Amino acid sequence: MSDTLILTRRWAKKDPSLAGYRADGGYRSLDKALGMKPEDIVEQVKVSNLRGRGGAGFPTGIKWTFLPKDVRPRYLCVNADESEPGTCKDRYVCEFDPHMLLEGIAITCYALDIHRAYIYIRGEFAKQARALDAALAEARAAGILGEKLAGRDFPLEVHVARGAGAYICGEESALMESVEGKKGYPRFKPPFPAIVGLWGKPTIINNVETLANVPWIIEHGGAAYAALGTGKSGGTRLFCVSGNVKRPGIYEKPVHYNLKKLILEDCGGTPSGLPVKAVIPGGSSSPVLTGAEIDVSMEIDALKAAGSMSGSGGVIVMDESVCMVRALSRISMFYAEESCGQCTPCRQGTPWMEKIIEKIEHGDGTVADVDLLEQLPNNIMGQTICALGDAAAMPVQSFVKKFKKEFLDHVERRGCPQGEKAWGVARQTREALIGGVSQ
Amino acid sequence: MSHHDQAAAERAPQDIAELPKDLVARFDAGIPAILARYPSDHQEAAMLPALRLAQEIFGWLPPAAQKLAADRIGAPAIRADEVATFYVMYHTRPVGRHVVEVCTNVSCSLTGGFDIYEHLKKRLGVENGGTTADGRITLRQVECLGSCATAPAMLVDEEMHERLTVEAVDRILGGLK
Numbered sequence: 001m002s003d004t005l006i007l008t009r010r011w012a013k014k015d016p017s018l019a020g021y022r023a024d025g026g027y028r029s030l031d032k033a034l035g036m037k038p039e040d041i042v043e044q045v046k047v048s049n050l051r052g053r054g055g056a057g058f059p060t061g062i063k064w065t066f067l068p069k070d071v072r073p074r075y076l077c078v079n080a081d082e083s084e085p086g087t088c089k090d091r092y093v094c095e096f097d098p099h100m101l102l103e104g105i106a107i108t109c110y111a112l113d114i115h116r117a118y119i120y121i122r123g124e125f126a127k128q129a130r131a132l133d134a135a136l137a138e139a140r141a142a143g144i145l146g147e148k149l150a151g152r153d154f155p156l157e158v159h160v161a162r163g164a165g166a167y168i169c170g171e172e173s174a175l176m177e178s179v180e181g182k183k184g185y186p187r188f189k190p191p192f193p194a195i196v197g198l199w200g201k202p203t204i205i206n207n208v209e210t211l212a213n214v215p216w217i218i219e220h221g222g223a224a225y226a227a228l229g230t231g232k233s234g235g236t237r238l239f240c241v242s243g244n245v246k247r248p249g250i251y252e253k254p255v256h257y258n259l260k261k262l263i264l265e266d267c268g269g270t271p272s273g274l275p276v277k278a279v280i281p282g283g284s285s286s287p288v289l290t291g292a293e294i295d296v297s298m299e300i301d302a303l304k305a306a307g308s309m310s311g312s313g314g315v316i317v318m319d320e321s322v323c324m325v326r327a328l329s330r331i332s333m334f335y336a337e338e339s340c341g342q343c344t345p346c347r348q349g350t351p352w353m354e355k356i357i358e359k360i361e362h363g364d365g366t367v368a369d370v371d372l373l374e375q376l377p378n379n380i381m382g383q384t385i386c387a388l389g390d391a392a393a394m395p396v397q398s399f400v401k402k403f404k405k406e407f408l409d410h411v412e413r414r415g416c417p418q419g420e421k422a423w424g425v426a427r428q429t430r431e432a433l434i435g436g437v438s439q
Numbered sequence: 440m441s442h443h444d445q446a447a448a449e450r451a452p453q454d455i456a457e458l459p460k461d462l463v464a465r466f467d468a469g470i471p472a473i474l475a476r477y478p479s480d481h482q483e484a485a486m487l488p489a490l491r492l493a494q495e496i497f498g499w500l501p502p503a504a505q506k507l508a509a510d511r512i513g514a515p516a517i518r519a520d521e522v523a524t525f526y527v528m529y530h531t532r533p534v535g536r537h538v539v540e541v542c543t544n545v546s547c548s549l550t551g552g553f554d555i556y557e558h559l560k561k562r563l564g565v566e567n568g569g570t571t572a573d574g575r576i577t578l579r580q581v582e583c584l585g586s587c588a589t590a591p592a593m594l595v596d597e598e599m600h601e602r603l604t605v606e607a608v609d610r611i612l613g614g615l616k
Contacts, residue, residue: 085544085583116478123491123528124584126597159476164487164526167582181486181514183525199481242546242587249588284545284583314587316546330545334582340525427551429602432588439589439602 282311
């Protein structure tokens with residue numbers, strides 16, 4: 001398995017400046033791309049097997065071909081909303097190497113004949129928004145962006161659009177509503193954004209990490225990127241590991257890296273020394289895996305076959321001392337809080353699930369409540385405009401299925417067997433390794 | 440709502456004319472740079488940054504500040520209300536001089552985030568969303584801040600503090616005037 005680093009290779013330098021990026025060969029891929037036919041750039045990205053890093057894992061090059069041929073203007077929205085619990089990677093791309101992202105945006109816009117792009121970043125990332133604004137100012141002053149794209153007769157405006165606290169705005173159609181200055185209500189699909197997107201025009205929406213890979217793909221070719229991965233997934237990706245591990249952090253690994261190896265070797269296992277009880281492998285919406293199920297490739301299709309999903313790469317590790325009812329209770333509170341309220345099954349269903357879990361957690365639950373909790377998610381899954389309903393339902397289904405005994409124990413003992421220790425015994429902050437850099 | 444909040448809400452300016460002229464002038468000075476980021480036929484898209492600017496200047500978003508933001512970008516006032524009440528970072532009620540927002544989601548709680556939140560409630564003598572009697576600090580429990588690997592985390596006046604301990608939190612609080 002290759003140990004090639006793409007996204008994190010400059011992080012240790014702590015130099016996000018244009019000069020630093022250029023000294024390491026930055027923006028040469030843009031020059032190369034400007035000498036290529038746009039359709040050849042799209043072809044290289046298709047060949048690379050780059051798949052969306054935001055959660056859905058859709059093949060990026062194929063998404064790009066969905067744009068109708070003769071409708072203009074077209075827009076690009078870069079998704080830096082990063083709000084799925086457990087996910088904390090795009091922020092470091094913005095902070096430590098913003099020009100890698102801007103170069104990816106520039107190449108993408110040139111390939112797709114797009115002249116205006118918005119980087120939509122969650123409101124809580126103030127520092128990262130400043131880093132992007134500073135990088136944009138440098139790129140404009142250097143003539144890379146603006147009236148001309150690196151000297152070519154191709155105007156390109158790129159702006160930062162800050163969110164203001166709403167998980168739902170990471171959903172691509174809610175994101176566009178928010179860029180348009182509205183509340184983030186997801187839109188019906190179809191039509192898909194590539195056909196009817198921002199201000200009703202064809203729009204491509206890609207995640208930060210996805211686009212930051214594009215310069216490397218152009219420099220080395222799509223085949224070289226594909227070769228770093230396996231099957232239909234190419235390249236490396238950023239895995240965010242948090243929770244009960246000795247060394248939490250951001251680890252850049254080939255897309256098919258082994259989950260158990262990541263947790264036990266790279267992250268040093270649990271600080272308590274207790275066995276791993278549960279792992280959420282791809283952000284809090286992905287179905288939970290038991291400690292016995294983690295010897296698995298993290299590649300998109302492999303994790304799907306294992307009954308979960310690689311999602312956004314947010315790996316949350318819990319040791320034997322953590323109460324699964326407490327963990328699910330907190331996850332369900334999140335989805336109830338973040339439901340936008342547009343669709344009834346989600347608006348009503350998410351707080352209902354939250355209340356039942358809380359009831360069980362605090363010792364007021366019955367066996368019938370546990371049964372209800374097994375059934376209820378079925379009435380939300382697939383019944384809503386966007387995927388938030390599914391995202392709320394999947395953890396409930398999987399936690400109850402895999403840790404049913406703990407839920408029944410809470411009913412029988414009329415409360416949490418762990419009492420005050422429901423969040424486990426290893427509750428302390430630990431030094432993190434962010435792309436090899438100690439934080 | 441505490442007495443502090445309630446009193447301030449009752450004094451809330453309703454119309455643009457009630458806002459201090461110098462602050463309105465500061466707002467107007469900031470608006471052109473925001474509008475320049477959007478196509479000339481879609482200026483109403485500037486609603487989020489316009490409300491953010493208004494909140495920075497007025498401290499929170501009373502109805503008059505919402506109307507001002509909507510007016511200057513050519514949008515109806517109801518749109519400002521819709522947006523201000525949808526996103527959690529907009530304050531449609533008065534807040535303290537500082538806003539402390541603690542994440543208690545899973546990765547943070549596994550590393551002590553929930554304990555920190557409980558400590559803050561006790562130390563400040565407020566519940567979620569409450570403001571200290573002296574108007575110094577508003578405390579809020581918030582959702583995942585995207586700081587999971589460097590958990591636990593909190594925002595203080597929208598700036599992130601990470602790898603927190605109870606001691607570190609006390610030090611940070613001590614620095615808030």
